[in-house]
Amino acid sequence: MNKPTVHDIAREAGVSLATVDRVLNARPGVREETIARVQAVVDRIGYVRDTFAANLARQRLYRFAFVLPEGPGQFVGTLAEALAEAHASHVVDRVALRVVHVPTQDPEAVVRVLAELGEAGMDGVALMTPETPQVRDAVARLKADGLAVVAIASDLPSSMRDYFIGINNLAAGRTAGLLMGRFLRDAGEVLVVTNSMRSRDSLERRLGFDAVMAAEFPEHRILPSVESFDDPGRMAAIVREVMARRPAIRGVYSMGTGNTALLGALRASARPGDLVVVGHELTPTTRAALRSGEMSAVIAQNVGHLVRSALRIMRALCDQRPIFEAQEQIRIDLILRENIL
Amino acid sequence: MNKPTVHDIAREAGVSLATVDRVLNARPGVREETIARVQAVVDRIGYVRDTFAANLARQRLYRFAFVLPEGPGQFVGTLAEALAEAHASHVVDRVALRVVHVPTQDPEAVVRVLAELGEAGMDGVALMTPETPQVRDAVARLKADGLAVVAIASDLPSSMRDYFIGINNLAAGRTAGLLMGRFLRDAGEVLVVTNSMRSRDSLERRLGFDAVMAAEFPEHRILPSVESFDDPGRMAAIVREVMARRPAIRGVYSMGTGNTALLGALRASARPGDLVVVGHELTPTTRAALRSGEMSAVIAQNVGHLVRSALRIMRALCDQRPIFEAQEQIRIDLILRENIL
């Protein structure tokens, strides 16, 4: 027995192909009663639309845009690379990609770009931008225009986004805390740094980190978060200063970006040999630091999965197809020196 | 400008569609000179065959079989589940699946099943079986019949298999060693257990584990491997006995299956509260043990990825398409209590 087709539905339901087509594609001009009859047959014989044939027929081209922060961030770089790779290798077919870099600190600029994308006839937008009221409204407008909108890496929970693709940052922080606690030998202080505590990610990570440290490793003293405000110079200066002032520091948790500056400052400091450094995201910098032993662990999300997931989900949303959650779940990856890959 | 089609090739090369078809599908009856001309145009305009249209046209149905060990193993169970899930959700389309469970300790039975699959007109076989000369020959026969053959989870390096889908077990063992060393507090003994040291996986894991422990954590004494020979009763008995006899044991590394029996025995023993237990594969048992704290870490390979990867790779092999290595790389997952997911 082969896969049922529209012909099978028509025969079983005692209607014509045209009617089946009208029902399947929600075209008007069919009695409720007939719709129900066709639907019943569809359910009974287990018909599923052949997406490939359907796309072939309708000459479907998915127009997707990725809105990423501009600037020199390494994580964004690896993300853009993964995107190019996924696109080039036709993991997802029939997709016209557009990657836009925006100055995320300027909400108005983000809004302008999103508005432009809406008018450009995009089918879906994946964005990685901080949550601001302006962005929230722009997302709502995109949704109103019928676009699929997904947030990647950093969620926009209060917006109308269809989906968030990324890790649970509270759990990521808890994982960092667990690792830190188990890796630390003697009681001491733990320095926590980030580029910005205004970012939801850092907030959630800190929450999780503190919860685990307080509950299970109370012998350590967790210092208040130090912020670099995305300024490498500032990061280096502060870290150097704190390290000099607080010799009891035995661990450093880096919740955000700016690891290059952080590691540079640590190198310059008279840091203890058994300093435990835990950070986020696998980049050339953190990779090298794991290899050299300067970092003990990195908590990552696989950027390849991230972009492929984003592409698949936007497609599913466009096709109004259900999303296969298990495949799209982005896991919290734990990277040590030995499993960098 | 749209995606180039066979029509574009025909026009550009000044030949007919029939000739283009003959060249693209390596059918006979075309002069070398003409083949070269058509190929040149294909390369120049960047034609790529539309797999969806192609499969639609040729009514392609991929017949794949998975050969898995029979018996009550939890890992195989989760694998079979993931397989059913991937199949049901049409992650891969146009695939007729067949899952066969074989008594892997009986090489002749495995050979019989493989021979039968070859005759049943399969397009590809994914197998998870120990490496024996008989199996190696059977794989060679399948290859000779033109089937795609991939090894999953456990490699068959000396065979003709097209691809191995799974983790690097040496690196997995090294990762286990690194975690064990960092998690252990006081110097002591480490118990290493497995179901069978005849399995290549356990051998490689032990090698990696020892290398890291010896080089970086020489203060601990790593005991010889204890084997259960797939017998839960034996596992329980041995572990209980060893734990009683060696009070200095501070860590346990479980390289293979049989974690349920192991954990049961540990629970029954007067184990130290800070015992570090590291094992492999995320199963209901190890998951619960992570949650309860009985296990400190699990080294896993995502079974969902494993089966999806196997399906994609078999398809690519059948289509003679290149494999997108980056997506198929199975990473060594590190699972702690906080990132179980």
Add this chain to the structure above:
DNA sequence: CTGTTTTTGAGGTACGCACCTCAAAAATAC
């Protein structure tokens, strides 16, 4: 140059679906 073989062209059908038109049938309103 003729006869034979090889290569090429032209055209068709099919795959499963989307989308279109026009006419026929059925349901409804008056």
Add this chain to the structure above:
DNA sequence: GTATTTTTGAGGTGCGTACCTCAAAAACAG
């Protein structure tokens, strides 16, 4: 009842490819 609207049927075309046939053209042998 007839007039009108709504619903349905029948049929077609195209998407990009595979695979088939038959005839025409070209290349080659003698």
